[in-house]
Structure formats: structure tokens, C-alpha cells
Amino acid sequence: MSFYLVIYHSLSHTVVWTANRNDPISESGQFRLSVTGIGIYDDSGVPVWSTPEFESGVDSLQLLDSGNLVLVNRVGDILWQSFDYPTDTIVSGQRFRVGGSIIGSKSDSDISEGDYSFSVSSSDGIFQWKKLTYFRLLMDLKSVKNSNRPVSYVVVNGSGFDMVSDPGSEVVVQVIMTTDVKSTDFRILKILPDGTIVVNRYTDKNWVTDFATPADSCRDPYRCGKLGLCAAGKCSCPHGFRVDPKTNTGCSFSNNTLSLPESCDKATSPKLNSSGEYVYVELGIGTKYFLPDFTTPVKTGVDISTCEDICSSDCSCLGFFHGRTSGSCYMIENDMGSITSSSETKDDDKLGFIKAIHSSPSHQSPSNSTKSSDIPIAGLILLPTSGMLLILLFVICMCRRILSNKAKASRKKLIIDSSEDLEMFSIAGLPVRFDHDDILIATGNFSVRIGSGGFGTVYKGILPDKTVVAVKKITALGSKGKKEFGTEIEIIGNIHHVNLVKLKGFCAQGRERFLVYEYMSKGSLDRTLFGTGPPLEWQERFDIALGTARGLAYLHNGCEHKIIHCDVKPENILLNDNMQVKISDFGLSKLLSPEQSGLFTTMRGTRGYLAPEWLTNAAISDKTDVYSYGMVLLELIQGQKNCAHVPAGNPTSTGLTETRIYFPLHALEMHEAGRYLDLVEPRLEGRVTIEEAKKLVKVALCCLHEDPSLRPSMANVVAMLEGTLPVWEPQSDLLNFLRFYGRRFTEPSMAGTGADAEVPSGFMIAPIDSSGSSVSPNSFSYMSSQQVSGPR
Structure with a gap:
């Protein structure tokens, strides 16, 4: 029997990527993950496939929601990704870049490399047989060239099959597809063993071919x-x-x-x-x-x-x-x-x-017989996505004693000494336990404060190995025991994703608790987005939106213990020097003490981002985070807070004096009028297309639907942003409550007289009918920020 390391689309039983396709191993072969990367070895211990060498060590192997297998280092940088090394398939949203190629299998029963390949040049898609060109994508009548700009990559998504130029994401070549796509459909581009390129769509438990070329079978040079x-x-x-x-x-x-x-x-x-x-x-x-x-x-x-x-x-x-x-x-x-x-x-x-x-x-020389083999493929790693389940199959049968005694001895352990219950317990692996003296030395006795939040204050620190970290001093845990605290830390510390801030360690001594995170040099999004510096470019805003969505989707569906963030806001979205997005403070709600966790069932979060269900005692779910994400997305679009005072002369202002504006309502009204560019930050004028703005506005409004069950999941949001799922159409009748909130916010009685005047959060405890009108609006009042925030 032959074994491979593959990524597998479980719903359709389709292999979409293979590591060792030309070098299968036997049941006694091994798959190894180490600080140097991935290696696959035959039964003699000889390597048959491996990732390249890296300048820094590998910290973790991750399978992203997109189906991308990545190796990341300790600071979250991607060292290697399977998307850069496709085999015969390009999945939805994957960027197939110029210079790359996909190679068809020898046959349906032999997945090793065959004679046919498809590559991307700066002007066309190239079909080759034994490295000889026999067809070009633009020869197909359904391929339309829109521009002479050089092609950067090919992408297949919910709208079709495009060749795109960067920067600007301009579609240079578009393959016309007229089929209707459902929100649950999933598309791939694949080269078949006979050299045909197909775009297949998985719908209603079946694969449907939306596009195939060359259409003339005689174009196959070995037909x-x-x-x-x-x-x-x-x-x-x-x-x-x-x-x-x-x-x-x-x-x-x-x-x-x-x-x-x-x-x-x-x-x-x-x-x-x-x-x-x-x-x-x-x-x-x-x-x-x-x-x-x-x-x-x-x-x-x-x-x-x-x-x-x-x-x-x-x-x-x-x-x-x-x-x-x-x-x-x-x-x-x-x-x-x-x-x-x-x-x-x-x-x-x-x-x-x-x-x-x-x-x-x-x-005459006899011809060689054709190799043929049956290929059992086995393995198991689950991956949640929109309407599909990708599994990474890298269970390589009978890998004997992967962990040697030496490896076991070097495995890091956490020992937590509980003076309260005189118990000792340990957690294998990261995060590391720091002594209180380690924290004092690293932070210079808490000399550099870099932020604060509902759970405590954050300080900059430097570990003995010169690693810069952020140390959060927790002040809202009450009498939570060390053992319980350590158990929750184990859960949070073992959650790894490129868009989540990594928990590097913790300290629990006496009643003091500290969390040690990776340091994000640019700080939180609100500083960059609402600050006085140069505006974020549209592509940067889009990347931030996508990275945040991916991180939340992973918390909701990708890790063993589902986590609802409950406080999604710009202050909890961090950026590094490369503008990589990482969500912070995820899972901290799991650390609430028993007396505080009761408050969690009633209200928690930050004014301006709270979903309506917090105020109606409805069940809190992952869709609560979706609502908050929608609010953040609107702020990314406009570059200012959703509840804002707009100075006179601003394009959003309606008069000669300062205007109070509730931006979610303004976004709904501009959506209904089709004036999407009016919502984009004025400093980006001329640098954003209406289609780019329309896409983000629609996604944001769909996230704000009053009924949580009608909001998209974060996995669906990711798919819509990546283009693998058509963008949903916001339902105005599900957004009528915004009209009431907007009217209340701009009423003269709410205007106040100074900078400290009370500004409503946009949410209140009151019934609202289907038209968006309130019942006896004077019979209830707005909550203060302290009331709304709860145990922050």
C-alpha cells in the first residue's frame, strides 16, 4: 500500500493538494514535524520529501480555513505555505501566481505527476504537454481580455475564473461563466490527466463542471x-x-x-x-x-x-x-x-x-507498460469552512515512536504551585510559566505602559532571549484559583492561528495573574485608523478586514473549544510592522471568576459594538461577534467612529455647524441609494472603486442584521471577502432598528453641551416593531458606558 500527505475535501472525497505525490511511502514510513519543517521519510529513514530550509525555526503547523497548510515561526510569520506549491488543483480564493504551474496526474488511479501542466505567464495561461505549449487560455472563446496590464495571479472564486493584476486587483482576463452560484457552492480549478483545465463547482452533493478548456478534444496533443x-x-x-x-x-x-x-x-x-x-x-x-x-x-x-x-x-x-x-x-x-x-x-x-x-x-522496441496502482489515502484533520470540510490527511500509518525519549525529556512543562490548595499540576507544552521575578525583570518593574483594557494594564517587556513581549496584568479575576486559571490558560495557549495574538506564557503567584503575549509593534487598529497620521490605503483596510474575519472564524469553528470573543473592536485588533492582523483578548471571558461569569450571561462588551441580543436576554452566540465585526468593518470603511461628531465642511456634514451622525444608519441609507463611494473616507477619494466599496458595505450590513440567525457566520464572511461566496444582499427590513437608533442619536435632546456629553451606545432595552419604530420611546433611557461594558 502507498501513503501520501494530502489535503482532502471531505464532502466530495477530492484530494486538492499532495506533498509526496511522486514518492509514496509504505506503512512503516514516517511524517515528522520539527523546528526545521516537515519531512516525509521512507521505511529506511531516507527523506523523500521535505519543506525547504528556513532562516528561523518552525513554531507550529496550521491548516487555515482557506485550505492553506502553513508553517509559522514564533512571531506568527508564515515561513512556508502549500498555496505556493500547488499540485493539480487551485482551491477557491487561492492565488495561483505568475511563474507557478499545476501538473496533472498520470491517471485517475496514479496521482504522480503526468505529462500535462498549466502555468501562468504575465499575459496568458499556458497549456503544455511534456513542456511543449499546445494551447493558451485566451484561445478559448469564453476568455475575455479587459486590460493590457501584466497578470500577477489567477484566482477562482464564486464569480468565476480570473487573471488579476496587482496592485489594484484589476481583472486582466476574465473567463465568462453564466451559471448561478449558491452561497454553499465551492469551486476549484483543476488540470485533468488529459490536460483539460476545468472549473468544477461542488453543489447539492455533486460536482458540476462550469468551464472546461480546450473544448476541442483534438487539441489534446496526445489524444x-x-x-x-x-x-x-x-x-x-x-x-x-x-x-x-x-x-x-x-x-x-x-x-x-x-x-x-x-x-x-x-x-x-x-x-x-x-x-x-x-x-x-x-x-x-x-x-x-x-x-x-x-x-x-x-x-x-x-x-x-x-x-x-x-x-x-x-x-x-x-x-x-x-x-x-x-x-x-x-x-x-x-x-x-x-x-x-x-x-x-x-x-x-x-x-x-x-x-x-x-x-x-x-x-522494434517494445513499449513500456503503463504504471498503475491503487492508491489508498487515509488521514484525519478536520477543517471548517463555508459549506465544506477540508481535512488534512497526514496520518502516515504506523509511524513508530515519533517521540523519542530525548524528545520527551526536552518537552516543556508548566508547574503551577498552588499555595491555596497545596496541589501541583502540570501542562505539557507551551505556554511557559514565568516566575513573578521574571515578569518584574522583563518589564523593568512595569516601567513602560503600552495600553489598558477591561481586564487590566499592558506593559512592554523584553525576555532574556531579547524577545519583545506584551505583558498584561490581570485585575479582574477575583479569587479564581491557580489550578482553574492554569486549565483555562492551557486551552487558550494551545490555540494557534496567524490572525490571533499568540499567548507565550503566564504567571500565577499569590493573587496576581499575568499573561505574556507576542508584541505587536504598531499597536491597536484604533491608533492607526483614527489617528492623525497618513490614512490606511484601501488594500490595507481590506487585508485587515479579511485577517480579522479569519481569526474570528477560527475561534468560532477551527479550534477544539469554541470561543466567543464578546469584545470585537479596533482596540482588540493589533498590527505588526508588516500590517499583519492579530486579534487580542480572545478567550479572556473564559478566565472570569465564578462570581463574574454570572454577569457574562447578561451583558459584556464595549458600547458601540454590542449586538441587540445583549439587551434582550437572548442567547449569546458566535453571531454576537459577527455583529461587532460588522461595526468594525464600517469604521474601517469610513475611517472614523460609528458614533461621531462631524465638523462643518466635512463631506458627511449636512450643514454649516457640527453634525452628529450615526454611521450605521448613514451606511444603510447610502446602500439603498447605491452611493457606496460616499461612505469611503474622503482622504481615499479616487483610489477606491465603487465595486470595492460596495462589497465591504454589503458584508458589513449583513453582519448587522437584527436577527442573529440571519447574520452570516464568520466563515461565510471570509468566503465573501475572498470571493469564494457571492456577497449576500442586506435585508432592509432586518436593519430597520438602525433607523431608530440613528434618530435617537441625532435628536437635539441628546446633543449635550460639551465634549463629555453622554453619547448613546446605539442600543437600549426597548421593544421595536417591524417598521423600526419604538414603543413609547420616552419610557426608557440609555445605559451608561459603565453599565454597558459590564465586567471589562
């Missing part, structure tokens, strides 16, 4: 085998040839004394100077070969005799085509494919000639 003649999809043999009796595929010379010469490596074999040992069999007018359409002639302005001499002197030459009008000479070297029948004799005047040698039938 009818060696020297077979393809016409209207049917195979026969050219005049003077017959079906090869030895292989029963392809064609050989009808004359038993003639045979095809064996090709050679012309770089190492001597050239033959005599042409007397070869004869050339003409294919006849009306036959074509794919090669002359995609290569330049080796010589022009010559006669057939000269072409023969060139071919005869080159042992790799198997034949040639000669242009009768131009005198061009095209060589067929190394491999011989199928011939096609052509009726375009007026435009194509090339004549083909096949090199032959005299030999007896008994001397």
Missing part, C-alpha cells in the same frame, strides 16, 4: 496516442500508418520494415552527419501538428531537403513540418504526439514528414 490522427474527436491513423500492433494505441508505419527511431539527448549524444540511413514519410496535405503554432522555426527560407538534413543531423529529431510558401522548418523533437486533420489548407500550407529507419519488426 490519439503517438502519431494517431484525431478528427472530430475520433481517432484513426494517417495514410501510410496503421494502429500499432504491439501497444494497440497510437499508430506505426504500415510498412513493416520501417520504424520510428528512438529519440536521444542531443546535449550529450553526437550528431549524425549522414542522412542516408533515414527516410521521411509524408503525412499528406490536410494534417496538422500542434507544435508549429507555438514555436518559431529553426530556419526559414529553405527547401524540404534542407529540413531533412537538419533533422537527420539531430538524433533528438523525430520529424519536421515545412512551410511551402515561407520555407520555414519546424522540428519535432524528443516526443511525438497525435496528428490532427485540418480543412484549413489555404491558410496552413505546412507539410509534415516523419523520420523513419529501416528495421525488421523483431528489432
Whole structure:
């Protein structure tokens, strides 16, 4: 039996990526993950596949919601990703970049690399057989070129199959698809063993082909085998040839004394100077070969005799085509494919000639039998996505004693000394336990304060190995025991995702609790977004939105213990020097003491981001985070707080004096009017397209639907942003409550007289009817920020 490391689409039983496709291992082989990367070894311990060397050590292996397998270092930087090394499939949202290629399998039963490949150039998609071009994407009638800008990557998503240019994400080449796509559908681009590129869509438990090219099966350069003649999809043999009796595929010379010469490596074999040992069999007018359409002639302005001499002197030459009008000479070297029948004799005047040698039938070389094998594939790693489950199959059978005694001895343990209950307990692996003295030294006795929040104050620290960290001093845990605290830390510390701040360690001494996180140099999003510096570019805002969505989707569905953040806001979205997004404070609600956890069932969060269900005693779910995310997304679009005082003269202002605006209502009204660019921060004028703005506004409004069950999941939000799922249409009747909140916010009675005037959170305890009107609006009041925030 043969075993592979693969990523697997479980719903359709489809392999979408394979590591060791050319080197399967036996049941005694091994898969190893170490600080140097991934390695696959045969039963003798010889490596058959591995990731490249890295400048820094590997901290973790992660399978992202997109289906991307990544290796990250201790600071969360991606060292390697499977998306950069596709095999025969591109999944929805994956960027297939210029210079990359996907290679078809040998057959449906043999997943090793075959002869067909598809690559991306700066202007087109290139189809090749044995590294010889035979088709281009723009030759397909459904491919439309929109621009002359250079192509950066190919992406397949809910809208189709596009070749895109960066920066700007301009679609250079678009493949037209008219099929209706459901929100649960999932698309892939795949090269089949016969060289056909297909865009398949998984819908209603079946694969449907939305696009396939080349549409003409005779474009396949090996459709009818060696020297077979393809016409209207049917195979026969050219005049003077017959079906090869030895292989029963392809064609050989009808004359038993003639045979095809064996090709050679012309770089190492001597050239033959005599042409007397070869004869050339003409294919006849009306036959074509794919090669002359995609290569330049080796010589022009010559006669057939000269072409023969060139071919005869080159042992790799198997034949040639000669242009009768131009005198061009095209060589067929190394491999011989199928011939096609052509009726375009007026435009194509090339004549083909096949090199032959005299030999007896008994001397002809038998063809090699085709390898075939049954491929069992096994493994198990679950991956939640929108409407699908990707599994990483890397259970390589019977990997014996992966952890040696030495590895066990080096495994880090956490020992927590409980003076309260005189118990000791340990947690294997990270995060690390720090002593209180370690925290004091690292923070310089808490000398550099970098932030604060509902749970405590954050200080900058430097560990002995010079690693910069953020140390959060927890002040809201009451009398929570060390053992219970340590158990929760184990859960949170073992959650790893590129868009979640990594918990590096903790300290529990007496009644003091500290959490040690990776340091994010640019701080929180609110500083960059609402600050006085240069505005974030639109692509940066989009990347922040997507990274935040991916992190939340992982918390909700990707880790063993589902976590609802409950306080999604710009202050809890951190950025590093590379503008990589990481969500902080996730899971801290799990650390609430018993007396405080009771408050969690009633209200928690930050004014301005709270979902309506907090105020109605409805069940709190992951859709509560979705609502808060929608509010953050609106702030990303406009570059200011949702509840704001707009100075006179601002494009959003309606008069000569300061205007109070509730931006979610403004966004709803501009959506209904189709004026999406009016919502974008004015400093980005001219740098954002209406389609880019429309996409984010619609996603944000869908997240704000009053009924939690009608909001998209964060996995769906990711899919909509990535383009693998069509953007949902916001339902105005589910957003009517915003009209009431907006009116209340802008009423003169709420205006106040100074900077400290009470500003409503946008939420209140009151019934609202289906039209968005309140019942007895004067019978209830707004909550203060302290009341709304709860145990922060």
C-alpha cells in the first residue's frame, strides 16, 4: 500500500493538494514535524520529501480555513505555505501566481505527476504537454481580455475564473461563466490527466463542471496516442500508418520494415552527419501538428531537403513540418504526439514528414507498460469552512515512536504551585510559566505602559532571549484559583492561528495573574485608523478586514473549544510592522471568576459594538461577534467612529455647524441609494472603486442584521471577502432598528453641551416593531458606558 500527505475535501472525497505525490511511502514510513519543517521519510529513514530550509525555526503547523497548510515561526510569520506549491488543483480564493504551474496526474488511479501542466505567464495561461505549449487560455472563446496590464495571479472564486493584476486587483482576463452560484457552492480549478483545465463547482452533493478548456478534444496533443490522427474527436491513423500492433494505441508505419527511431539527448549524444540511413514519410496535405503554432522555426527560407538534413543531423529529431510558401522548418523533437486533420489548407500550407529507419519488426522496441496502482489515502484533520470540510490527511500509518525519549525529556512543562490548595499540576507544552521575578525583570518593574483594557494594564517587556513581549496584568479575576486559571490558560495557549495574538506564557503567584503575549509593534487598529497620521490605503483596510474575519472564524469553528470573543473592536485588533492582523483578548471571558461569569450571561462588551441580543436576554452566540465585526468593518470603511461628531465642511456634514451622525444608519441609507463611494473616507477619494466599496458595505450590513440567525457566520464572511461566496444582499427590513437608533442619536435632546456629553451606545432595552419604530420611546433611557461594558 502507498501513503501520501494530502489535503482532502471531505464532502466530495477530492484530494486538492499532495506533498509526496511522486514518492509514496509504505506503512512503516514516517511524517515528522520539527523546528526545521516537515519531512516525509521512507521505511529506511531516507527523506523523500521535505519543506525547504528556513532562516528561523518552525513554531507550529496550521491548516487555515482557506485550505492553506502553513508553517509559522514564533512571531506568527508564515515561513512556508502549500498555496505556493500547488499540485493539480487551485482551491477557491487561492492565488495561483505568475511563474507557478499545476501538473496533472498520470491517471485517475496514479496521482504522480503526468505529462500535462498549466502555468501562468504575465499575459496568458499556458497549456503544455511534456513542456511543449499546445494551447493558451485566451484561445478559448469564453476568455475575455479587459486590460493590457501584466497578470500577477489567477484566482477562482464564486464569480468565476480570473487573471488579476496587482496592485489594484484589476481583472486582466476574465473567463465568462453564466451559471448561478449558491452561497454553499465551492469551486476549484483543476488540470485533468488529459490536460483539460476545468472549473468544477461542488453543489447539492455533486460536482458540476462550469468551464472546461480546450473544448476541442483534438487539441489534446496526445489524444490519439503517438502519431494517431484525431478528427472530430475520433481517432484513426494517417495514410501510410496503421494502429500499432504491439501497444494497440497510437499508430506505426504500415510498412513493416520501417520504424520510428528512438529519440536521444542531443546535449550529450553526437550528431549524425549522414542522412542516408533515414527516410521521411509524408503525412499528406490536410494534417496538422500542434507544435508549429507555438514555436518559431529553426530556419526559414529553405527547401524540404534542407529540413531533412537538419533533422537527420539531430538524433533528438523525430520529424519536421515545412512551410511551402515561407520555407520555414519546424522540428519535432524528443516526443511525438497525435496528428490532427485540418480543412484549413489555404491558410496552413505546412507539410509534415516523419523520420523513419529501416528495421525488421523483431528489432522494434517494445513499449513500456503503463504504471498503475491503487492508491489508498487515509488521514484525519478536520477543517471548517463555508459549506465544506477540508481535512488534512497526514496520518502516515504506523509511524513508530515519533517521540523519542530525548524528545520527551526536552518537552516543556508548566508547574503551577498552588499555595491555596497545596496541589501541583502540570501542562505539557507551551505556554511557559514565568516566575513573578521574571515578569518584574522583563518589564523593568512595569516601567513602560503600552495600553489598558477591561481586564487590566499592558506593559512592554523584553525576555532574556531579547524577545519583545506584551505583558498584561490581570485585575479582574477575583479569587479564581491557580489550578482553574492554569486549565483555562492551557486551552487558550494551545490555540494557534496567524490572525490571533499568540499567548507565550503566564504567571500565577499569590493573587496576581499575568499573561505574556507576542508584541505587536504598531499597536491597536484604533491608533492607526483614527489617528492623525497618513490614512490606511484601501488594500490595507481590506487585508485587515479579511485577517480579522479569519481569526474570528477560527475561534468560532477551527479550534477544539469554541470561543466567543464578546469584545470585537479596533482596540482588540493589533498590527505588526508588516500590517499583519492579530486579534487580542480572545478567550479572556473564559478566565472570569465564578462570581463574574454570572454577569457574562447578561451583558459584556464595549458600547458601540454590542449586538441587540445583549439587551434582550437572548442567547449569546458566535453571531454576537459577527455583529461587532460588522461595526468594525464600517469604521474601517469610513475611517472614523460609528458614533461621531462631524465638523462643518466635512463631506458627511449636512450643514454649516457640527453634525452628529450615526454611521450605521448613514451606511444603510447610502446602500439603498447605491452611493457606496460616499461612505469611503474622503482622504481615499479616487483610489477606491465603487465595486470595492460596495462589497465591504454589503458584508458589513449583513453582519448587522437584527436577527442573529440571519447574520452570516464568520466563515461565510471570509468566503465573501475572498470571493469564494457571492456577497449576500442586506435585508432592509432586518436593519430597520438602525433607523431608530440613528434618530435617537441625532435628536437635539441628546446633543449635550460639551465634549463629555453622554453619547448613546446605539442600543437600549426597548421593544421595536417591524417598521423600526419604538414603543413609547420616552419610557426608557440609555445605559451608561459603565453599565454597558459590564465586567471589562
